[in-house]
Amino acid sequence: MKVREDDVLLVLHLNCLDLTQVVSEWVEWRPGLTIADILDARWPEGMLIEEGLDLLFLASGRLLSFEEAERYIVRPGDGLSVALVPGDGGGGGSNTIAAVAMMAVMLAAPAVGGMLALGFENAIGAYGLVSTLSVGTMTGLGTAAVALVGAVGVNAFIPSAKPSLGQGLGQNPMDNSPTYGFSAQANPMEPGRPVPVLQGEKHNFTPTKLTQHLSTSGDRRLWNGLFLISEGPVDEVFDVRIDGNKAGNYEGLEIDIRLGTEGQDVLPWFNDAITERTEGVTVKLSTDWHEVVLDGTGVRKLGFGVQCASGLGYANDKGGLDPVTVQVQFQHRLYGETAWVNLGTVSISGAKRAAIMRYYEFEVAEGRHEVRYRHPVAPPTGDRYISDTWLEYTHEIVPDDFRLPHCALLAIRALPTDKLNGSAPKVTCSARRMTAMLPDGQGGAVSRDIGNMAWAALELITNTRWGAGEPVESIDVPSFAEAAEWCELKGLKGSMYWDTQCTLETALGYQGQFGRFIVDRVGTKIVCISDRPVALPDAAFLATSADILQGTLGLEYPNSDDLADGCEITWFDPERGKQVVFAPGDFFNAVVDRPPTVAQITLYPCNSDEGAQRAGEYINRCNRYLSRRVDLTLLWRALGPHIRRGSVIQVAADRLMATQSGVVLSATETTVRLSRPVQLEPGTAYEVRLAHVDVAGDVEGVEKVEVRPLASVAESTQTDTLTLAAPWEQVPSPGCSAAVGEVQRVTRWYRVRSLSRSSDMRVTLKALEYDEAVYADEGVAPQTDSAANLPAVVGLVATIIDANEDLVSKKLISLAWRGTALEWRVFVRRLGADADEWVYLDKTPYPSFLARNIEVGHMYRFAVTHTGSVADGLTVDVDYQLNTPSGxxxxxxxxxxxxxxxxxxxxxxxxxxxxxxx
Structure with a gap:
C-alpha cells in the first residue's frame, strides 16, 4: 500500500506484558473519522476485552480519557495507539497506575511508525519521532523538553521525586546540555533523548544527530547525516557549521532543511530508514562465504557497499592496464531458518588504479536476517593483477517516506575529505522561532514574542505537545502580561534552547531568574509574580502588633559576610558561547578584615553583555537596599484574601519601629477608640493608618486603607481615644487594625517571600524588606580601568597567630592584603627608643606572608610594596610585646x-x- 501524507498510523497493543504482540498499519484518513470508526474496522475479529482490562488511548502523543477518545476527531497524519492495560481495582496489591505507566513507555517504540522494532540505536534516534511525540505533564513536575511519549507518560501518571530525571541534589540539568554544558561536546544521539525546543533566536547550538550512514554514488562515497533542530515549526535555520567552519567552506556539500511543519516534504536522502553496519576493510572477499547475523527486525531491503580499494586491472606489456572483472555473490535467510536464498551475483569491471566503489540493494521478506557473501569465481591473481575486493558496509532498510512532522530537520550530504574530519563531524547551527500563539485571557489566542521570558514561561505551561498542557482556565494570564511588560521596560530579552530534560519548576526558574519573576500556584490559579514596583499605598495589607500572635514576630538582619560584595554573571554570547562578566558592588574591597565575596550566577537565557551587566547591578542593588527580614504569624481573620507570595504588605509593630498599634473598639467621624492606649508627645506630628474590615478599596478584593492626621496635643498624653484633624471617609467598624506613629514613620514595606497555613487557622508569613531603589535603571556597563591603574596593595592587616613548627609552639605574625602585582616585597623595622632601619624580609607572589623569628618585646612596623621602595606600598604596626616567648x-x-x-x-x-x- 502506498502511504499518503494524510494517512493515519494505527498501533494496537494486544498484550501489555508482551511487547511483540503489536499490530501496526496505515489507515486512510477521511473527514469526520473517529477512533471508534477505526476500531470497528481494525479490531481483531472475535477478540474480547476480558474482565480487569481497560483500553488506553494515545492520539498524537496525548493521553486520552475514555470520554475524550469517544469524542476525538482524527486529524490528518495522526498517530494513534490503543492498548489493553490492567483496569482499576485489580486487587492483590497490584499497582495499576504503575502498570499503565509502564505500558505508556512500551508504547513509545511501535507508536512512532512501527519502525522501532528494528532495534538499532541509530534507528531509534533516526525516526523515533513522528507527530505522536509527547503528552502534557503535571504542572509542578513537567519537563521543559519534549520526550518520547512513553517517558512523558510516566511523569503524567506518576509524579517523580525531586530532584527528578536522575539528578542529584544541587545538580544542574544544564550541565549535561551539549549547548550549555561546560565542555565542548559532539552531537548527541543516544536513544531516548528529548526533542529539543527552541524559544527565541539561538546561535551556534548543537543539534541532536538522528542518524548517519554512508552511500555510494559512482566511485564517490558520501557521508549522510540527519539532525534534529527543534520541535517545529521554526522560522528559520541558518549559519550551519561543521567542526566550527561555515558550511560554505566545503566543496560539494549539500544541505536540506525542513522547518518542522505538519505536512513537510520528505527529505530525499532519508526517505528510507537506514541502519548501517560498517564492516570496514577487515572483510576481504574470497571464495569462502563470510556470514553475518544482522540485528534489525522489520527489515525489507538489504544494501551492500563493495569497494575495490586499489582499483582493478591487469598491467600489460605496454605500460597500461587491461580490464579485469570480479564477481560477488550475495545470499540471505530469515533469522532461525536453515535454507539460504540467493540474492544475486554482480560483476565489477575496471581498468584503473583508483578506488572503484559500488552499491547494491535487494528487496527481501520482512524480518530479521542473516547474510553472507563471497567470490563465486576466484578473481585472477598474480603480480600484474589488481583484484582485491572488500565488503565495506551493510545497510538494513525499512522503506517508507519519513516526513517527521513537527520536527525541524537539517540534512547534510558531503564527500569525506581531509577538511571534513572523520565520519562523525560536529555540526552546529543557528535557528529562530520568535513568536507563539498564546492565550489572551479572554478565550482567544494572540501571537506573542517568546524572546520575552514571561511569554516564554507561559508557553511552557500551556503547550499541549511538549509543555505542561495546563488549561487556560487555571492560568492568571493578566499576571503574565504584567511580567512581560516589565521585561519589555527593562530590556530583558533572551532565548532558550531546551536540549536536556529538566522539571518544569527548574525550567521556569531559569526563565524567572533572568526575567525577574516567579511562577506560583495560588489556589486554583497559576500566577506570574513579577519583581517590579507596586502601586503604593492605596491598596495594601496592614499588619499591626494587634494582629500578630504574641511571640511569633521575628526581625533579623543578614550578616554582612553573607552578602556578596559583587557578582560574576555567566551568560551566552551568540558567537563566542559562554562568557562571564564581573559586576562589583558599591563597597567592593571596602571591608578590610576579609577578602570580598563574589556570587556566581548563570543566566542561561541571557545573550548580551549589557543584559548580564544590568542583572549584576540589579543583584548588587538588592544586596545593598534589602536587608530586613520579618517572620510573623497571624490569625486567618487578619489576612486579606488577596495576599499571596510576592504581595507587598505593610508591617507596623512596636518592636520594629516607633509606632503604636491596636484594634478599633469604636469610632465616630472624627475620633477612634483603640484596644490599647498610645503615647502622644507635644510638638510631634502624628497620623493613624487604618485598614477597614468591611469596606473594599479601589482594587477588587482588597480592603480600603485610610490615613488621617491626628490633632496635636499640648502636653505629654497617654490615651486610647484619638481625635482626628480630618474626618474619616468611612467610619471604621469595630475590629479594624490601626497603627499610630510619627508622620512618615508609620509603617515599613515588605514583600512576601512565603506564606503557609496551618490547621489551627493560623497563617505564617516570611517577608523581605521592599525598597523601590532596587528598581532604578541599571545603566550601562562600567568602564573598567586598566590593571596599571589598580592599587598594588590595599587592605593590609596583621595578625598574631599560633603555629606548631619544628616541634615547637610558636607565635607568628601573619600579614594579608589585596592588590594587583606579579609579586610583593616585605620589609620590617623596629619602633620606639631602639628603632632601627628597614630590613628586607622576603618576596612573595601571594597576597599573604608569615613573618618568623621576630624578637619579642618590641613594636614593629611592616611594609608591603610591589617595588623596592617602602614608600610605594602600605605599612601596618604590630605590638609584639608578648609576655610569653614567640617560639x-x-x-x-x-x-x-x-x-x-x-x-x-x-x-x-x-x-x-x-x-x-x-
Whole structure:
C-alpha cells in the first residue's frame, strides 16, 4: 500500500506484558473519522476485552480519557495507539497506575511508525519521532523538553521525586546540555533523548544527530547525516557549521532543511530508514562465504557497499592496464531458518588504479536476517593483477517516506575529505522561532514574542505537545502580561534552547531568574509574580502588633559576610558561547578584615553583555537596599484574601519601629477608640493608618486603607481615644487594625517571600524588606580601568597567630592584603627608643606572608610594596610585646670581651652551636 501524507498510523497493543504482540498499519484518513470508526474496522475479529482490562488511548502523543477518545476527531497524519492495560481495582496489591505507566513507555517504540522494532540505536534516534511525540505533564513536575511519549507518560501518571530525571541534589540539568554544558561536546544521539525546543533566536547550538550512514554514488562515497533542530515549526535555520567552519567552506556539500511543519516534504536522502553496519576493510572477499547475523527486525531491503580499494586491472606489456572483472555473490535467510536464498551475483569491471566503489540493494521478506557473501569465481591473481575486493558496509532498510512532522530537520550530504574530519563531524547551527500563539485571557489566542521570558514561561505551561498542557482556565494570564511588560521596560530579552530534560519548576526558574519573576500556584490559579514596583499605598495589607500572635514576630538582619560584595554573571554570547562578566558592588574591597565575596550566577537565557551587566547591578542593588527580614504569624481573620507570595504588605509593630498599634473598639467621624492606649508627645506630628474590615478599596478584593492626621496635643498624653484633624471617609467598624506613629514613620514595606497555613487557622508569613531603589535603571556597563591603574596593595592587616613548627609552639605574625602585582616585597623595622632601619624580609607572589623569628618585646612596623621602595606600598604596626616567648629558634650568645659571640657545646666529642627558643 502506498502511504499518503494524510494517512493515519494505527498501533494496537494486544498484550501489555508482551511487547511483540503489536499490530501496526496505515489507515486512510477521511473527514469526520473517529477512533471508534477505526476500531470497528481494525479490531481483531472475535477478540474480547476480558474482565480487569481497560483500553488506553494515545492520539498524537496525548493521553486520552475514555470520554475524550469517544469524542476525538482524527486529524490528518495522526498517530494513534490503543492498548489493553490492567483496569482499576485489580486487587492483590497490584499497582495499576504503575502498570499503565509502564505500558505508556512500551508504547513509545511501535507508536512512532512501527519502525522501532528494528532495534538499532541509530534507528531509534533516526525516526523515533513522528507527530505522536509527547503528552502534557503535571504542572509542578513537567519537563521543559519534549520526550518520547512513553517517558512523558510516566511523569503524567506518576509524579517523580525531586530532584527528578536522575539528578542529584544541587545538580544542574544544564550541565549535561551539549549547548550549555561546560565542555565542548559532539552531537548527541543516544536513544531516548528529548526533542529539543527552541524559544527565541539561538546561535551556534548543537543539534541532536538522528542518524548517519554512508552511500555510494559512482566511485564517490558520501557521508549522510540527519539532525534534529527543534520541535517545529521554526522560522528559520541558518549559519550551519561543521567542526566550527561555515558550511560554505566545503566543496560539494549539500544541505536540506525542513522547518518542522505538519505536512513537510520528505527529505530525499532519508526517505528510507537506514541502519548501517560498517564492516570496514577487515572483510576481504574470497571464495569462502563470510556470514553475518544482522540485528534489525522489520527489515525489507538489504544494501551492500563493495569497494575495490586499489582499483582493478591487469598491467600489460605496454605500460597500461587491461580490464579485469570480479564477481560477488550475495545470499540471505530469515533469522532461525536453515535454507539460504540467493540474492544475486554482480560483476565489477575496471581498468584503473583508483578506488572503484559500488552499491547494491535487494528487496527481501520482512524480518530479521542473516547474510553472507563471497567470490563465486576466484578473481585472477598474480603480480600484474589488481583484484582485491572488500565488503565495506551493510545497510538494513525499512522503506517508507519519513516526513517527521513537527520536527525541524537539517540534512547534510558531503564527500569525506581531509577538511571534513572523520565520519562523525560536529555540526552546529543557528535557528529562530520568535513568536507563539498564546492565550489572551479572554478565550482567544494572540501571537506573542517568546524572546520575552514571561511569554516564554507561559508557553511552557500551556503547550499541549511538549509543555505542561495546563488549561487556560487555571492560568492568571493578566499576571503574565504584567511580567512581560516589565521585561519589555527593562530590556530583558533572551532565548532558550531546551536540549536536556529538566522539571518544569527548574525550567521556569531559569526563565524567572533572568526575567525577574516567579511562577506560583495560588489556589486554583497559576500566577506570574513579577519583581517590579507596586502601586503604593492605596491598596495594601496592614499588619499591626494587634494582629500578630504574641511571640511569633521575628526581625533579623543578614550578616554582612553573607552578602556578596559583587557578582560574576555567566551568560551566552551568540558567537563566542559562554562568557562571564564581573559586576562589583558599591563597597567592593571596602571591608578590610576579609577578602570580598563574589556570587556566581548563570543566566542561561541571557545573550548580551549589557543584559548580564544590568542583572549584576540589579543583584548588587538588592544586596545593598534589602536587608530586613520579618517572620510573623497571624490569625486567618487578619489576612486579606488577596495576599499571596510576592504581595507587598505593610508591617507596623512596636518592636520594629516607633509606632503604636491596636484594634478599633469604636469610632465616630472624627475620633477612634483603640484596644490599647498610645503615647502622644507635644510638638510631634502624628497620623493613624487604618485598614477597614468591611469596606473594599479601589482594587477588587482588597480592603480600603485610610490615613488621617491626628490633632496635636499640648502636653505629654497617654490615651486610647484619638481625635482626628480630618474626618474619616468611612467610619471604621469595630475590629479594624490601626497603627499610630510619627508622620512618615508609620509603617515599613515588605514583600512576601512565603506564606503557609496551618490547621489551627493560623497563617505564617516570611517577608523581605521592599525598597523601590532596587528598581532604578541599571545603566550601562562600567568602564573598567586598566590593571596599571589598580592599587598594588590595599587592605593590609596583621595578625598574631599560633603555629606548631619544628616541634615547637610558636607565635607568628601573619600579614594579608589585596592588590594587583606579579609579586610583593616585605620589609620590617623596629619602633620606639631602639628603632632601627628597614630590613628586607622576603618576596612573595601571594597576597599573604608569615613573618618568623621576630624578637619579642618590641613594636614593629611592616611594609608591603610591589617595588623596592617602602614608600610605594602600605605599612601596618604590630605590638609584639608578648609576655610569653614567640617560639623563635635563634643561636644562644654571650658577651666575650665586649663582643656578642655564639655559644658552643660538645656532642659526642664534636662542637655544636647551641640554639634556643625565644
Amino acid at each position: 623563635a629558634i635563634r643561636p644562644v650568645t654571650t658577651i666575650d670581651g665586649g663582643l656578642e659571640v655564639p655559644l658552643y657545646t660538645l656532642v659526642n666529642g664534636e662542637p655544636k652551636q647551641l640554639m634556643g627558643v625565644f
